[in-house]
Amino acid sequence: MTTVSMTLNGKKVSANVEDRTLLVHYIREAQNLTGTHVGCDTSQCGACVVHVNGEAVKSCSMLAVQANGADVTTVEGLASGGELHPVQAAFREHHGLQCGFCTPGMIMTAVDMIRRHGANLDEKTIRHELEGNICRCTGYHNIVKAIKAAADQMAAMKTAAE
Structure with missing residues (x-):
């Protein structure tokens, strides 16, 4: 067993886990945050994406011990106030x-x-970057539309703040 400590959604957490524990299982089982989903468990579907030190990572392909000391954000940690x-x-x-x-x-x-591309996102780029995320239901059209709208809104907010 190894003690894994990290900042998870802005809060310092730690738990003892087996060395082979995947980050997705650490988040879901040791920290009881179930917003991060386990889909394929082989890094193919993207349901388990979290941010580790600000970058998107498929948490089913990373060991919890590899995130020791890291800043990890899950979907639950995005909302503010x-x-x-x-x-x-x-x-x-x-x-x-x-x-x-x-x-x-x-x-x-x-x-x-959006962090990497800002308002420069177009439909082609969004669709290309979503290749590692599988959706069986929507056909992606509204997902792409939502991402483009959010990118435009966040760019406008950034410009207004400057």
């Missing part, structure tokens, strides 16, 4: 979900995508 993150709000507003299983991973991937 009772307000949804702009990407979460855009998914709701633009119907970017259906069954919801892929939604946490899609949202976390989108937040990272």
Whole structure:
């Protein structure tokens, strides 16, 4: 057993885990945060995407011990002060979900995508960057629309703040 400590959604946490424990299981089982989903368990579907030190990572392909000391954000950690993150709000507003299983991973991937590209996101780039996230229900059209809307809104907020 190894003690794994990290900052999870802004809070210092730690737990003893087996060395082979995946980050997704640490988050779900040791920390009781179930927004991060286990889909394929092979890094193919993207349902388990979280941010580790600000970058999107498929948490089913990372050991919890590899995140020791890291800053980890899950979909639960995006909302602030009772307000949804702009990407979460855009998914709701633009119907970017259906069954919801892929939604946490899609949202976390989108937040990272917007961080890297800002308002320069176009439909082609969004679709290309979503290739590692599988949705069986929506056909992606509304997901792409939601991500583009969120990117535009966040760019406008940044410009207004400057």
